[in-house]
Amino acid sequence: MATKALIGKDLREHGAAAIGLLVASLVMVALAIAQNRSAAFSMSPFEVVRFALITFVPLIVLTLGNRLIVREYLSGTRLFVEALPVGSMRPLLVKYGLGAAFLSLLAATLLAACVLGSSAADDVTPQWLGQLLLKTLVVMCLYWSIVFCFSLCGHLRIVLYLVTLGIVAMIAWMPAIDATRFAPFRLLDRDLFVFERDVVPVADMLWTLALAAAFLVTGFLIARLGNGSVADRLARPMTRRDFVVLGVLLIAGSGLAGVIAENRTREPIRFGNTSVLRVPEPAIEMYFASELYRERSEAFLASVQTAVEPMQARLGIDALPIVRLALRPTRERHDIDYGTLDGVYVAGNWLENDSYDDAVLVAVVLHGLLTARTTGRAPFEPHHWVLDGFTRWWAETLGEPQALQTSHRDELLTRAVFVASRLDDDADLVTGWQGIADNFGYPSAEALAFSAVLYIAETQGVEAVYDLGRAFLAEPVAASVLGSFSDRSRPAWQRFTTATGLTRDDFTRDWAAWLAQRSRDPGVAGRLALIPALDPVFEVDSSDAAQPAIVAGYTPRRGRVVSEVHEEAVCVFRYGSLSAFDYEYEVGDEDKRETRCVADEAAHVLSGRHGSGDRVYVALEFESPDFHQALRLGSQRLVIP
Amino acid sequence: MSHVIEFAQVVKRFGRLSVLDGLSLSVQAGEVYGFLGRNGAGKSTAIRVLMGITPADGGEMRVFGERVTPGAISVRRRIGYVAQEQHMYPWMSPRALSRFVRGFYPTWDESRWRELNERFGLPEKQRLGTFSGGMKAKLALAMALATRPELLVLDEPTAGMDPVARREFLDLVRGETEREGVTTFFSTHLIDEIEAVADRIAIVEGGRAIYEGALAPLVARTVGYSIAMQDDVPGSFPGPFAAENMRVLEDAVRGGRRRLVMFLDSAPSLQHSAASAHFPHLNPGWSHESLSLEDVFVALVGPHARTAATAS
Numbered sequence: 022m023a024t025k026a027l028i029g030k031d032l033r034e035h036g037a038a039a040i041g042l043l044v045a046s047l048v049m050v051a052l053a054i055a056q057n058r059s060a061a062f063s064m065s066p067f068e069v070v071r072f073a074l075i076t077f078v079p080l081i082v083l084t085l086g087n088r089l090i091v092r093e094y095l096s097g098t099r100l101f102v103e104a105l106p107v108g109s110m111r112p113l114l115v116k117y118g119l120g121a122a123f124l125s126l127l128a129a130t131l132l133a134a135c136v137l138g139s140s141a142a143d144d145v146t147p148q149w150l151g152q153l154l155l156k157t158l159v160v161m162c163l164y165w166s167i168v169f170c171f172s173l174c175g176h177l178r179i180v181l182y183l184v185t186l187g188i189v190a191m192i193a194w195m196p197a198i199d200a201t202r203f204a205p206f207r208l209l210d211r212d213l214f215v216f217e218r219d220v221v222p223v224a225d226m227l228w229t230l231a232l233a234a235a236f237l238v239t240g241f242l243i244a245r246l247g248n249g250s251v252a253d254r255l256a257r258p259m260t261r262r263d264f265v266v267l268g269v270l271l272i273a274g275s276g277l278a279g280v281i282a283e284n285r286t287r288e289p290i291r292f293g294n295t296s297v298l299r300v301p302e303p304a305i306e307m308y309f310a311s312e313l314y315r316e317r318s319e320a321f322l323a324s325v326q327t328a329v330e331p332m333q334a335r336l337g338i339d340a341l342p343i344v345r346l347a348l349r350p351t352r353e354r355h356d357i358d359y360g361t362l363d364g365v366y367v368a369g370n371w372l373e374n375d376s377y378d379d380a381v382l383v384a385v386v387l388h389g390l391l392t393a394r395t396t397g398r399a400p401f402e403p404h405h406w407v408l409d410g411f412t413r414w415w416a417e418t419l420g421e422p423q424a425l426q427t428s429h430r431d432e433l434l435t436r437a438v439f440v441a442s443r444l445d446d447d448a449d450l451v452t453g454w455q456g457i458a459d460n461f462g463y464p465s466a467e468a469l470a471f472s473a474v475l476y477i478a479e480t481q482g483v484e485a486v487y488d489l490g491r492a493f494l495a496e497p498v499a500a501s502v503l504g505s506f507s508d509r510s511r512p513a514w515q516r517f518t519t520a521t522g523l524t525r526d527d528f529t530r531d532w533a534a535w536l537a538q539r540s541r542d543p544g545v546a547g548r549l550a551l552i553p554a555l556d557p558v559f560e561v562d563s564s565d566a567a568q569p570a571i572v573a574g575y576t577p578r579r580g581r582v583v584s585e586v587h588e589e590a591v592c593v594f595r596y597g598s599l600s601a602f603d604y605e606y607e608v609g610d611e612d613k614r615e616t617r618c619v620a621d622e623a624a625h626v627l628s629g630r631h632g633s634g635d636r637v638y639v640a641l642e643f644e645s646p647d648f649h650q651a652l653r654l655g656s657q658r659l660v661i662p
Numbered sequence: 663m664s665h666v667i668e669f670a671q672v673v674k675r676f677g678r679l680s681v682l683d684g685l686s687l688s689v690q691a692g693e694v695y696g697f698l699g700r701n702g703a704g705k706s707t708a709i710r711v712l713m714g715i716t717p718a719d720g721g722e723m724r725v726f727g728e729r730v731t732p733g734a735i736s737v738r739r740r741i742g743y744v745a746q747e748q749h750m751y752p753w754m755s756p757r758a759l760s761r762f763v764r765g766f767y768p769t770w771d772e773s774r775w776r777e778l779n780e781r782f783g784l785p786e787k788q789r790l791g792t793f794s795g796g797m798k799a800k801l802a803l804a805m806a807l808a809t810r811p812e813l814l815v816l817d818e819p820t821a822g823m824d825p826v827a828r829r830e831f832l833d834l835v836r837g838e839t840e841r842e843g844v845t846t847f848f849s850t851h852l853i854d855e856i857e858a859v860a861d862r863i864a865i866v867e868g869g870r871a872i873y874e875g876a877l878a879p880l881v882a883r884t885v886g887y888s889i890a891m892q893d894d895v896p897g898s899f900p901g902p903f904a905a906e907n908m909r910v911l912e913d914a915v916r917g918g919r920r921r922l923v924m925f926l927d928s929a930p931s932l933q934h935s936a937a938s939a940h941f942p943h944l945n946p947g948w949s950h951e952s953l954s955l956e957d958v959f960v961a962l963v964g965p966h967a968r969t970a971a972t973a974s
Contacts, residue, residue, distance in 0.1 A: 022765045022766070022768075023765055023766050025765055026761075026762055026763075026764070026765025026766060027765075029761070029762070029765070030751075030762045033758065034751070034753060096749070096752075097747070097749040098749050098750070098751050099749075100745070100747075100749045101745075101748075101749040101750055101751070103715055104713065104715065104738075104743050104745060105738070105763065105766045106735040106736075106738035106739040106766050106767065107735060107766055108733050108735060109715075109732070109733055247676075248715070248716050248717065248732070250676070
């Protein structure tokens with residue numbers, strides 16, 4: 022009876038607010054899911070749950086603690102309940118239970134909203150959903166226990182929240198601490214929280230629950246200490262001494278934050294004075310390793326300079342970050358390191374490059390410059406194809422269409438046509454671009470994006486390409502909330518249409534048709550004939566349960582005859598282990614097997630390398646002296662049963 | 663007669679501060695018991711111990727013959743309690759309050775609650791946040807009585823009330839306790855409140871009862887004398903008899919007169935006249951002063967009494 026009365030009272034007092042919080046949460050989740058939908062390939066709708074857990078759920082829990090506990094203590098109504106014939110702990114237990122029940126409802130609602138916002142691609146299974154719910158509940162339980170404990174500390178709770186925030190910030194941002202190595206941070210891992218499907222993180226959940234239990238027990242101890250007199254004292258208005266303590270803690274916290282920020286500052290990459298070429302405007306530094314390589318390096322530096330200067334002028338960019346190029350003479354031609362943390366840093370080997378290879382590397386430099394210039398906005402989906410296409414187009418043409426070498430054009434268009442021919446008829450080359458990059462590799466995806474920009478240049482004029490670059494690649498991320506809203510008010514396709522004069526539908530349809538026509542260009546058709554008419558096949562042979570094998574091979578492609586493949590050409594099987602979650606995967610050069618390019622469904626058999634439950638990325642590529650970069654025939658993600 | 667409340671050498675300390683220092687008293691069934699003491703004398707702590715909210719550090723405490731332990735809610739169910747300050751939920755109306763409180767008391771009498779509310783003039787649907795202090799106290803009294811308590815505990819319920827509201831409230835207490843015959847434990851520091859309703863009283867000071875019994879003997883056993891300063895012969899009074907049979911509660915100079923208040927410790931049957939008979943050598947200037955209950959109370963717990971107690 023007493024418990025029922027306590028529950029009834031709290032429901033009457035806080036029910037409306039709880040419903041309000043639930044509705045507000047749903048609105049937030051709906052907005053996040055809508056945002057997620059507009060950003061193709063960037064997120065699963067279930068990432069919204071993690072987003073909620075690290076953004077507004079803590080605020081909801083704070084509100085809950087404030088209404089259920091703090092208010093009761095600060096207003097003294099606790100004394101009224103205390104005099105009623107009820108055990109001293111029961112009102113608190115009821116409050117904790119109600120809070121937990123509300124958060125469980127919130128978790129279920131959040132997940133339900135995400136399920137509604139999901140698609141077949143999300144592969145929602147009861148087990149996975151259960152795992153997500155469990156993880157969400159455990160995290161919420163921790164939040165609620167912390168807030169429950171601190172809420173019993175009266176005015177001191179503000180200090181405690183600030184200190185906790187400082188500790189969390191320190192753990193999350195200190196370079197020396199790998200927060201993802203321990204619970205509860207690991208439980209909220211960016212990838213594992215949503216994409217882990219098989220392994221239930223029992224240890225992390227237990228640690229998190231143990232932490233929650235510690236806070237809960239501390240809370241009850243505070244409530245019981247001195248028969249509640251300690252909690253009562255803490256609930257009284259803050260004294261001057263309390264304010265002084267708060268001030269000292271704030272100052273100490275600021276100092277600590279300063280130290281952390283200082284520790285996080287990384288020394289930028291600096292070249293010395295030997296074997297370094299420098300150009301002041303645009304600022305480029307090049308380390309060429311040895312005097313032996315000076316001449317070739319100077320030539321490459323000139324080609325970078327020649328590409329950067331006009332692009333900066335055409336896009337109206339006032340300042341560009343510094344470019345640092347480092348020669349690595351022992352590397353393969355297309356083994357490139359790339360970073361944009363302070364300026365643009367590119368390391369590679371340009372000694373044996375021809376003009377095509379130079380254009381590849383120059384495009385990387387331009388890619389880095391525009392990424393750094395736009396503070397990471399340019400490569401953000403769904404604009405990434407614009408960045409890749411524009412930079413390759415610029416590297417090939419320097420902004421002047423007549424400068425495009427026919428052999429480069431033919432090779433790039435051959436790649437683009439090849440990729441397009443391997444896709445379904447209704448595939449959207451633009452919104453599906455990121456998936457294409459994942460499946461057919463970046464060189465081919467870049468060629469596809471290049472073909473799109475070339476199509477715009479040839480049909481709408483070169484000014485349309487400049488306008489496209491200015492609309493998507495020149496402006497940094499908005500520095501204010503208002504700026505962000507302003508950006509949001511102009512959807513990507515609207516900006517695209519304004520820049521190019523093409524609507525989305527017209528562009529995707531006509532570009533695909535234009536690309537199909539290009540397959541009949543003699544230069545392209547001739548190169549297409551150099552690609553083996555083979556389709557990749559992948560299979561897992563688990564007949565030997567102890568040693569499952571991955572079998573990859575080639576089947577003849579229907580409708581095409583085998584053509585004149587170069588005698589030195591090889592077909593390559595590449596593979597790499599995947600973690601439990603999916604994102605773009607670029608398989609390395611370490612694990613590969615070569616064979617002649619002939620139809621053989623079991624050309625590559627890989628056994629004893631992977632066990633049950635492993636996830637493996639497998640790809641089949643074609644390498645030939647006729648093509649500068651390997652052409653990926655196809656790839657797949659396999660799960661070993 | 664059975665005892666409803668029994669304190670036997672109850673001790674309660676907060677750190678080094680002894681709030682109850684061997685408090686002993688007993689309340690009999692059906693009586694209205696006045697629990698008098700200054701602010702900070704330990705009255706509220708004694709009530710918290712009595713209710714089982716705060717545990718005692720020593721001694722024994724029984725209510726309805728049952729030993730009180732912290733968290734023993736069976737005792738609390740039989741007690742109607744009116745606190746010094748009413749910390750009720752401001753968003754509740756009396757109706758909502760009844761809905762909440764009835765869950766805690768199996769003996770809750772809804773019809774009595776309605777009747778009391780009506781009699782006390784309390785609007786049923788108005789938010790408690792808009793109630794005056796007097797209205798809240800009446801509501802608390804109605805709530806306590808609607809539980810059909812066997813013991814009514816009032817912890818300075820009139821604190822902060824204006825004289826009119828206070829008088830009205832006391833009339834209600836008097837009327838209801840007489841009507842119901844419920845045992846009442848009335849804590850206050852205002853002696854006139856007790857004078858009107860209490861059958862017996864205890865005066866608590868420094869955490870212990872310095873007097874327990876009926877009111878009339880207390881007044882009878884406390885005598886006051888005064889003399890103009892120019893007529894006083896130092897050392898002539900109270901004299902050997904008084905030193906043996908009386909405790910000097912107050913010996914002070916006020917308004918040019920030396921005043922003495924004395925408590926007859928060992929001769930409870932002595933009357934003022936008899937006392938005078940034992941002072942044959944009184945100088946002619948000494949005159950007897952009549953004392954109100956408040957004078958007696960102040961003399962018993964005032965600073966002079968404490969000084970005297972410390973000296974003794």
